[in-house]
Amino acid sequence: MQHEIQVVKVSLWRADAIVLFDWLMSTDLNTVPITHPAQKQALTDLLSRLEYDTDTDITGSTAEEIAAAQEEVAKDMGW
Incomplete structure (x- = not known):
């Protein structure tokens, strides 16, 4: 039995994508x-x-861009 592949699209804030990557x-x-x-x-x-x-082009993020993204994402921490 073959299963149909379903795709789910998730939008991420660019800073989140950089931090995750x-x-x-x-x-x-x-x-x-x-x-x-x-x-x-x-x-x-x-x-x-x-x-x-x-569409994201995050693979070439510099150390400075990564640090800035981490700072931005950490600002939104509610805990």
């Missing part, structure tokens, strides 16, 4: 706690989308 690129996904292998695959898929999505 930087974290995913610098994290050994083999060490991230998971309860199911699909969670690791979903993180890998997210990294691929962030890396190859030509």
Whole structure:
């Protein structure tokens, strides 16, 4: 039985995308706690989308841009 692939579009604030991409690129996904292998695959898929999505162009973010994005995202922390 074949399953139809469904796509869900998620909009991210550019700063969030930069922070997530930087974290995913610098994290050994083999060490991230998971309860199911699909969670690791979903993180890998997210990294691929962030890396190859030509609309975002975040792969070339400089250290200064990453630091600025981290600061912006941290400002919105409500906890």
